Amino acid sequence: MLSLSMQASMEKSQKFLGKIAESKKMNAPKVIPKDDLSTAIQTWSIAEVERETGLGKDTLRVWERRYGFPLPLRDRLGERAYPHEQVLRLRLVKRLLDAGHRPGKVVPQTVEQLQSLLDGAVEPVRSAGRKSNVQPPLSLEAQDAWLQWLSEDRTDLIRQALQQQIIRQGLGTVVDQLIAPLCWLVGEGWLRGDLSVYQEHLFTETLQSVLREAIASVDASGQTLQQRPRVLLTTTPTEQHGLGLLMAECHFALESCVRFVLGTSTPIADIVQAVRQLEIDVLALSFSAYASRRDVLEGLQQLMEQLPPTVDVWVGGAAASMFARALPERVQLMRQPGDVSVQVAAWRARQVPQTP
Numbered sequence: 001m002l003s004l005s006m007q008a009s010m011e012k013s014q015k016f017l018g019k020i021a022e023s024k025k026m027n028a029p030k031v032i033p034k035d036d037l038s039t040a041i042q043t044w045s046i047a048e049v050e051r052e053t054g055l056g057k058d059t060l061r062v063w064e065r066r067y068g069f070p071l072p073l074r075d076r077l078g079e080r081a082y083p084h085e086q087v088l089r090l091r092l093v094k095r096l097l098d099a100g101h102r103p104g105k106v107v108p109q110t111v112e113q114l115q116s117l118l119d120g121a122v123e124p125v126r127s128a129g130r131k132s133n134v135q136p137p138l139s140l141e142a143q144d145a146w147l148q149w150l151s152e153d154r155t156d157l158i159r160q161a162l163q164q165q166i167i168r169q170g171l172g173t174v175v176d177q178l179i180a181p182l183c184w185l186v187g188e189g190w191l192r193g194d195l196s197v198y199q200e201h202l203f204t205e206t207l208q209s210v211l212r213e214a215i216a217s218v219d220a221s222g223q224t225l226q227q228r229p230r231v232l233l234t235t236t237p238t239e240q241h242g243l244g245l246l247m248a249e250c251h252f253a254l255e256s257c258v259r260f261v262l263g264t265s266t267p268i269a270d271i272v273q274a275v276r277q278l279e280i281d282v283l284a285l286s287f288s289a290y291a292s293r294r295d296v297l298e299g300l301q302q303l304m305e306q307l308p309p310t311v312d313v314w315v316g317g318a319a320a321s322m323f324a325r326a327l328p329e330r331v332q333l334m335r336q337p338g339d340v341s342v343q344v345a346a347w348r349a350r351q352v353p354q355t356p
Contacts, residue, residue, distance in 0.1 A: 043081035054197040229281035234262035236299035244286035251340035289318035
């Protein structure tokens with residue numbers, strides 16, 4: 001038989017274990033039968049949240065542990081089921097991350113706080129647009145038409161309209177007067193939440209496809225053989241947006257420049273190596289509105305320390321315009337894509353031997 005002390009000890013242990021079990025039960029994620037989720041509350045699977053917000057599954061799981069948000073429900077099979085309100089909040093978080101904010105600063109914030117931060121993020125984009133001289137903006141009627149096509153996923157109409165405008169007005173004019181303002185319009189719409197992640201991506205891919213076709217057509221026309229300057233087009237490691245670079249390439253193509261395109265997010269060492277091996281005359285860089293002052297200035301400073309002094313560095317994009325006064329002395333700012341043609345002409349004029 002057990003002694004009274006042993007019985008008391010066992011009873012105490014059982015009570016302690018019972019409290020732990022009860023605590024786990026209280027803190028466990030709420031489970032709603034899968035069949036009842038659609039009627040009880042609108043939820044999204046983790047795969048659906050990833051597609052809708054652009055946030056990876058692993059990222060969502062890490063945030064759940066680290067920040068306590070998101071807080072998914074569980075279906076009958078134990079799979080995560082995200083309430084619609086949390087998905088809306090995650091959309092705001094993603095927009096702020098793309099605008100340069102850090103996860104630890106925005107993930108724990110409420111919807112109201114996130115929206116306030118976003119409202120503050122839109123104005124610098126507008127200001128950068130004004131400084132980049134992409135104005136005058138499209139008319140309100142034109143804005144509504146383009147945004148309606150995008151909201152209805154009518155990329156076929158967007159593609160057709162862009163191609164027709166290029167035929168009628170010419171590539172350079174369309175890039176400066178239509179495509180540049182359109183990029184600002186879509187960027188603001190995405191920041192405000194009027195456009196979803198996939199719609200912004202659809203617009204970007206459609207635009208890139210049309211511009212690449214137009215560039216190929218210019219090259220194929222062969223009216224003038226490609227000539228110097230030899231131009232390298234890319235972005236620094238932290239810059240993932242390439243539309244500005246592509247718009248600049250349109251003007252370089254129209255000027256029959258020899259071009260080498262590395263794409264986006266190229267390491268500094270690789271940029272320097274490419275410049276030397278390809279005997280580059282002009283390094284063309286783009287910094288979108290979401291690049292921070294540090295991203296722009298540190299990247300440029302590293303390049304200027306390593307590039308040959310004979311290489312010109314031309315930069316464009318919203319962030320380059322925002323921080324124009326702080327740019328290194330040798331860096332030439334392109335406030336709008338059309339400035340490329342002016343600078344190419346000036347560069348070529350400097351190469352002509354002066355008669356005594």
